[in-house]
Each structure stands twice: as structure tokens, then as C-alpha cells.
Amino acid sequence: MLFNSYExxxxxxxxxxxxxxxxxxxxxxRNIFLLLIxxxxxxxxxxxxxxxxxxxxxxxxxxxxxxxxxxRQLADGQQQESESTANWKLPTACxxxxxxxxxxxxxxxxxxxxxxxxxKYFNFFIESTAELIQTLGFQANIHTLNLILxxxxxxxxxxxxxxxxxxxxxxxxxxxxxxAFFAYVSFFPQLVAGPIERASNLLPQFFERKSFDYxxxxxxxxxxxxxxxxxxxxxxxxxxxxxQAFTNPGSQPASNLLIGAVxxxxxxxxxxxxxxxxxxGTGKLFxxxxxxNFAFPYFSRDIAEFWRRWHISLSTWFRDYVYIPLGGSKxxxxxxxxxxxxxxxxxxxxxxxNWTFLAWGGLHALxxxxxxxxxxxxxxxGIVAQNxxxxxxYELGQMLITFSLVTLAWILFRAQSIAEAWxxxxxxxxxxxxSKPEMNVRVYxxxxxxxxxxxxxxxxxxxxxxxxxxxxxxxxxxRYGLYYGLVMAVFLFAxxxxxxxxxxx
Numbered sequence: 356m357l358f359n360s361y362e363x364x365x366x367x368x369x370x371x372x373x374x375x376x377x378x379x380x381x382x383x384x385r386n387i388f389l390l391l392i393x394x395x396x397x398x399x400x401x402x403x404x405x406x407x408x409x410x411x412x413x414x415x416x417x418x419x420x421x422x423x424x425x426x427r428q429l430a431d432g433q434q435q436e437s438e439s440t441a442n443w444k445l446p447t448a449c450x451x452x453x454x455x456x457x458x459x460x461x462x463x464x465x466x467x468x469x470x471x472x473x474x475k476y477f478n479f480f481i482e483s484t485a486e487l488i489q490t491l492g493f494q495a496n497i498h499t500l501n502l503i504l505x506x507x508x509x510x511x512x513x514x515x516x517x518x519x520x521x522x523x524x525x526x527x528x529x530x531x532x533x534x535a536f537f538a539y540v541s542f543f544p545q546l547v548a549g550p551i552e553r554a555s556n557l558l559p560q561f562f563e564r565k566s567f568d569y570x571x572x573x574x575x576x577x578x579x580x581x582x583x584x585x586x587x588x589x590x591x592x593x594x595x596x597x598x599q600a601f602t603n604p605g606s607q608p609a610s611n612l613l614i615g616a617v618x619x620x621x622x623x624x625x626x627x628x629x630x631x632x633x634x635x636g637t638g639k640l641f642x643x644x645x646x647x648n649f650a651f652p653y654f655s656r657d658i659a660e661f662w663r664r665w666h667i668s669l670s671t672w673f674r675d676y677v678y679i680p681l682g683g684s685k686x687x688x689x690x691x692x693x694x695x696x697x698x699x700x701x702x703x704x705x706x707x708x709n710w711t712f713l714a715w716g717g718l719h720a721l722x723x724x725x726x727x728x729x730x731x732x733x734x735x736x737g738i739v740a741q742n743x744x745x746x747x748x749y750e751l752g753q754m755l756i757t758f759s760l761v762t763l764a765w766i767l768f769r770a771q772s773i774a775e776a777w778x779x780x781x782x783x784x785x786x787x788x789x790s791k792p793e794m795n796v797r798v799y800x801x802x803x804x805x806x807x808x809x810x811x812x813x814x815x816x817x818x819x820x821x822x823x824x825x826x827x828x829x830x831x832x833x834r835y836g837l838y839y840g841l842v843m844a845v846f847l848f849a850x851x852x853x854x855x856x857x858x859x860x
Contacts, residue, residue: 592801
């Protein structure tokens with residue numbers, strides 16, 4: 356079910372009323388209800404994959420229980436080395452991944468990563484192997500599988516992994532309530548495209564007795580409205596010109612390709628940032644507080660700041676569960692650089708089974724490394740122009756350079772192949788970049804809307820989302836005029852229902 360669909364327009368208020376007026380007082384009934392409607396929400400796309408998410412939840416719930424039991428045994432001094440392992444002549448260190456609580460973490464890792472690898476990367480590796488064999492001059496007769504990528508699998512597998520890893524590390528206790536755990540994994544607002552919630556933040560909220568918070572709900576409604584504006588008005592309409600630009604770049608002037616690249620930057624931010632705002636806002640309607648996933652990334656002054664503000668739930672996940680365990684920035688420069696490249700390449704590959712995503716991640720690593728070597732990767736921590744209305748010329752230059760670099764990298768992300776990206780870049784950097792773009796009135800209209808969007812983002816950059824406090828101190832006619840204006844824009848500029856870009860990841 357899409358957030359920008361008429362089905363969801365009926366689904367959300369119905370669930371809201373039932374949640375607060377029928378199930379809110381009984382904690383167990385509330386969680387059963389949330390689990391049920393989350394499965395309906397997910398099954399609306401393809402009911403066959405409900406068994407997959409249920410099985411995934413069951414495996415990690417069981418692993419969490421076993422990790423907790425094993426940890427207690429260790430604390431009580433009851434953990435014994437098994438006789439079968441002791442009788443082996445090889446050193447017992449060889450079997451550490453299969454001993455004690457390591458065994459259950461290994462099961463969780465192998466299951467979740469194996470599940471993700473099979474559905475998302477199986478055909479990629481098969482096809483890449485076939486291409487390599489053919490390059491070497493041999494005949495490759497390798498068959499792929501007609502696999503459907505389950506929506507949200509990259510998100511909910513990482514979410515359950517954070518639970519078992521944190522239980523393993525002793526950072527949180529394993530839950531004994533399967534209903535609450537299953538509801539945590541499948542919580543419908545953020546199930547299919549994040550934010551990737553940590554169990555330590557979201558799971559305890561399923562054990563809280565909630566009462567309706569009017570101010571929180573209204574804040575959620577404003578965030579949903581802004582998310583819909585980002586998706587329906589900005590992203591979906593930018594997509595029309597972007598698709599034209601990327602379809603046949605050789606037949607268009609470079610000025611069109613430049614606008615197409617900039618529009619894709621706006622499209623992917625409006626699409627994914629819009630989804631996150633709708634998800635977080637929907638969570639607030641039910642009394643749940645989800646983590647911020649975007650913090651005005653296009654106002655970043657360097658690539659390091661961009662990654663602290665873009666897809667925050669993913670970048671912090673890789674930081675905490677991959678980068679730091681690898682050693683982070685401790686140790687030699689070589690190891691630190693190795694870890695930086697690993698984290699960016701893995702992040703790129705997480706997005707999809709294509710060499711373009713690896714190249715995109717690698718390019719960002721190359722852009723990040725100079726900042727790290729110069730010790731400037733943590734210079735721009737605060738909000739740009741925090742106490743000023745406008746940035747100074749130096750900050751403006753930093754933002755423009757960073758946005759330009761990010762936009763060029765997005766070409767790799769958008770292209771279907773490395774060859775297609777190279778073709779686009781070749782035509783982009785040509786003499787026709789100074790020519791007048793070939794655009795109709797509708798494109799100019801959406802360029803104007805995009806500028807208005809950027810201005811509103813700038814004015815609201817100190818908040819969680821742009822219109823969170825906008826016009827709060829103004830008369831009601833101005834405040835509600837803003838809201839009604841956004842609603843009208845959503846209905847006036849809405850196109851045929853478009854899936855969110857990150858559904859494919």
C-alpha cells in the first residue's frame with residue numbers, strides 16, 4: 356500500500372480511530388492490532404511475502420531469547436564447554452562462532468544476510484560470473500532465477516539485526532513478548548522504506564501505555580503534509596523531466612542534461628525524504644517517536660556533513676555495526692582508509708545489485724578521504740548560518756560545491772549501467788551546456804516550485820522538518836493558508852500514483 360494512494364487515505368484514519376477508541380487501553384490488544392494492520396499494509400503489495408517477514412521475525416526473536424539465556428548462564432558460571440568440541444584435536448578457538456552465545460548471533464547474521472543476499476544479489480553474482488567467464492573466452496551457460504525482490508527486505512533485516520547484535524553486546528535485554536517484537540519488526544509506517552529503527556529506541560515504545568497527545572498528533576499531521584508535498588509535488592513531477600533526460604542524453608543539449616541531473620537530486624530527496632516524513636509523522640499519530648532520517652542534507656558544506664544528514668538511520672547503522680567493529684578511525688592510517696572505503700562500498704552495494712551503486716559508493720569514499728586526511732571531516736557539525744538569515748559567501752560556496760559533487764554522483768546512482776552513466780557525463784560536459792535548454796512551460800513551472808521548496812527548506816532548517824514551526828507565530832489565516840496551500844498543491848499537481856524510489860532497495 357502506497358502512502359500516496361487513495362487506499363491509504365482510507366486506511367490511515369480508519370486505523371487511527373480504531374487504535375485510540377477501541378484498542379488503546381489494553382496494551383496486549385493494542386500490539387496485536389498494530390501487528391495485524393501492519394501485516395495487512397504489507398500484504399496489500401504481495402501477501403505471499405508475509406510468511407517471509409514472519410519467519411524472519413521468529414528467527415531473530417528466538418535468537419534473542421537464546422542469547423539472553425546463554426548470557427545468564429555465563430554470568431552464573433554455568434557455561435560448560437561441550438564434550439563434542441573438547442574432543443576435537445583442533446584448537447577450540449576455531450569453533451568460536453559456533454560456541455555459546457556466538458552461535459545464536461551467527462545464526463541471526465547468516466539467516467538475515469543470507470536472506471537478503473539470495474533475494475537481492477543472487478542474480479547479480481550469477482550474471483557477473485557469466486560475464487567474467489565470457490570475458491576469459493569460455494562459453495557460459497548459467498541460468499538466473501526469476502526472483503521478486505520483497506519490498507522493504509533491506510530495511511527490516513537490518514532492523515532485526517540491530518536487535519540481536521545489541522542483545523549480544525548486552526546493550527539491551529531480549530524481549531519475551533513475541534507480539535511486541537513482531538509488531539516492532541513490521542510497524543507499518545516505517546516497514547518498507549525506513550527509517551531503520553534500532554530496537555533500543557522503538558521496541559520499548561510497544562510496552563508503554565499511551566494516551567492521546569493532541570500536540571504530537573498535530574505535529575505528525577504537519578509532517579505528513581510536508582512529506583506528501585515533497586513526494587507528490589516535487590519528486591513525481593521532477594521525475595518526468597529526469598526520465599526524459601536519462602532516456603536518450605545524446606539527442607539533447609547539455610543544458611537539459613544539467614537540469615535533469617539537478618532535478619534528479621531533488622527527485623530522490625523529495626521521494627525518500629518525503630517517505631521518511633510521512634512515516635515519522637504517521638508514527639506520531641499513534642504516539643510513537645521515530646528517529647529523524649534527513650536533516651536538510653543539501654545545505655551541507657562538505658561530503659562528511661552530507662552523510663551526517665542524508666539517510667541518517669542507514670549511515671549510523673553502518674557506523675555502529677560495521678565501521679566501529681572494524682576499528683573505525685583507530686589504528687594506522689591505512690586501516691582507517693580501508694574502513695572508510697569498506698563502509699562506503701557496502702553502503703553503495705546495500706542500495707542495489709548493480710555496479711553503478713558500488714561506483715557511487717566508491718566515488719563518495721574518494722570525496723570523503725581528503726577531508727579525513729586533512730582532519731576536516733568533523734568541522735561542519737552545526738546548522739549552517741545558525742544565527743543568521745542567510746549564509747555568508749564562503750558557506751554559500753561550500754554548499755554549492757558540495758551539492759554539485761553530490762549531483763554528479765547521483766548520475767551514477769540513477770543510470771542503469773556504468774556505460775550509461777559515462778555516456779550521460781560525456782554529453783553533459785560538452786559545449787552545449789551553455790545553450791538555452793529545451794523546456795516547455797510546465798518545466799519552468801516546476802522549476803519555480805522547486806525554488807519555493809528550497810526556500811521553505813532553508814527557512815525551516817533549524818527544525819525537524821521544514822514546516823514544523825513555520826508560521827506558528829503568525830495569525831491563523833496565514834498559518835492555515837500555508838497548510839491549505841500545500842494541500843491544494845498536492846491535489847493540483849498529483850500525477851498517477853508513483854512508487855517510492857527506495858521500494859526497489
